[in-house]
Amino acid sequence: MYNNMRQEEERNQTNHVRYVQIVVFRLGDEEYALNIDQIKEVVITPSITRVPQKPSFIKGVANIRGNIIAMLDLEEKFGLRKTIDEHAGNNFTLVIDSAEYKMGVLVKEVPNTLSIAESSIEEITLAGDSGIEQSYIKGIVKLEKRLIIMIDIFKVLSQYEEQQVFKKQTALV
């Protein structure tokens, strides 16, 4: 915390503010955001083919411009779904393309982009949490009345994979 503040001060002193672009979308009642660098494009959600043996937050695979990618439902992953209604209009897909992962994140509404000062991302420590489920939260952005949760999508997945490995190990024992 102290470090952050100092960095902020330094930046203000040099009068040189770095901006980052983020893509904001709604999950449950909250606003979440990804760094724009992680997103390749936004498309209308194509039809999804279910894949067995996968956790329920991986909805299946879909064909996006000839690439077959996994479709992720983060509301389900984060436990934010309030109604049981399955396909309550996950109309848009954020396509994420990295060397390791190719996937789509399902969202309900058209996401919008925002430009924020890098320094306005606040690191947070969640109270009373065992610490497992928060490493993918990069920070909180406070804008007037809005509160946006920045997440690192790759951390979400690496966590899931670690659990897979762990499961396999315990299954062997």
Place this chain on the structure above:
Amino acid sequence: MSTKEEEYRDIFLTEAIENFNEINRLLIVLEKNPEDIKSVHALFRITHTLKGNATGMGFEHIAELAHVLEDLFGAVREGKVIISSEMFVSVYKAADILNELIDAVKNPREVKYRGIKTKLEVMLRSALAERSQSIDETVPAASGYENAIAPELLDMLQNDDEDHIDTATKLSFSHLVQVPVQKLDNLLNLVGELVIERDRIIASGMHSASEYSRLNRISSDLQYSVMDVRLVPVDFLFNKFHRIVRDAASKEEKNVSLKLKGTETEIDRNILQVISDSLIHLVRNAIGHGIEKPEARKQSGKPEYGTVTLEASSESDIVIIAIQDDGGGIDAARIRKRAVEKGILTLADASQWSDRDIIMLIFEPGFSTMDEVTSLAGRGVGMDVVKRALDSIGGTVHIETKVGEGTTFFLRLPSSMAVKATLLFELDNETFAIPLSYTERVISVYKSDIHTVANGLITVYQGRTISLIFLNDLFRQERSSMATLERFHPEAKLEIVVVSFNGRLVGFIVDKLLQQKEIIEKPLQKPADGVSFISGVTILGNGKVCLVLSIPGILNTVNHTQHNKISL
């Protein structure tokens, strides 16, 4: 000359020209820095390879000259000889003549090479002698090499020199191109997408199908051409086994000779790569477990030398590789005993299983019949790896063995990884593909002919019992098959796809059979990967993603759950 031989000759020439260029490059490096031991090592290796390749192809002249160079670099490598600048001149000349000899394979003509060969030999000999003299002065001095060369040889040298002045500077080009496999993979992917796109356009039905006949033909020709490029003859792999067999046999103190058959059979390069470790394992096993020690062989009236045969043959779009040994065979009784000891089978099961099923147990993880562990085989790892490698490319294995006479492993492999003949069917409004290589037949059965046995479903078709599975029950791992069956009308007729895997028949109950289709399969990528029931996906003409079932993956799971049920 057959086209096959021509193709091999071309491959040899490409490699030889490459070798020649590399020799030149290394010589220049070495000339600038005679201390550079790395270059000497490389030169030795290259000349050795060139000699081997040339001998294999029957180009004795190239082999002879390469052999002398190999000896020379061998001596330099061991520090017995230091190449003088004078010697470099001759070595360069030898390299040039080597190039001419290589060129002469393409454009037959006479190239004189004996002169330079003899000169190098003499130089090497005298250099070696000089050295031993400097170490041990009592050895009578050998005179300079010039004196040792007979006058007529000098004449020959002279002639050689005059002959090749005009040809030495000609650059040779091979008419083969070497391409990284990665590029071929890309090309194949693109062709795959093209074919999918073609199907999509045809399926959309804007014009009549005949409108597209040319597009159809061109795209499938293109597809098969690209697949053809990826095919390599199996002897690329088989030839490496001479050494493997020799090393394994000497370690085990056994006498083994290797026979290769059907080496011209062609197979996709990637498949060859996937199974190469498995082949090594099977061959080592054949030597370690199969072939007996020489004394034991003599006692049972067999020739002292055991034989391991690698044979490849093709059957439409399948390649069969057989690994045969004339050793002791696999004793089913011993495996049965072992399986009971290890708790893999109950005594009752063990006595009921057929010898064939029992022998397949050697592919179970952690199973080994050898009591002592040798460095080659018998650690109980490996055979399951062989099976997994085969499963991953849609291949199968079966064993024929006779105690005292030997064992043959038959590997059935797809000749190409790209295109899979599949059967499409529909289940809960989703389309699945099932590889035809596993599909036995398609039957329809009245609900009344399906019986419930210990929580599972079976039916009898033409005297054979087939266990039935609802795929969605398996995928969701919740509902029981009985409950699912209850939902059908009592007089309903059910469509069943019967698959066979390692001699077992299993039927999948499907909603609707669609069509047979050749598909281009793509692997699932992270984070959707690691699904054992699905081997990959393909895109259908309507743009939807279709899952391709992995029969080994599904049946292994089914068998395991059955095992568990029994043991519980």
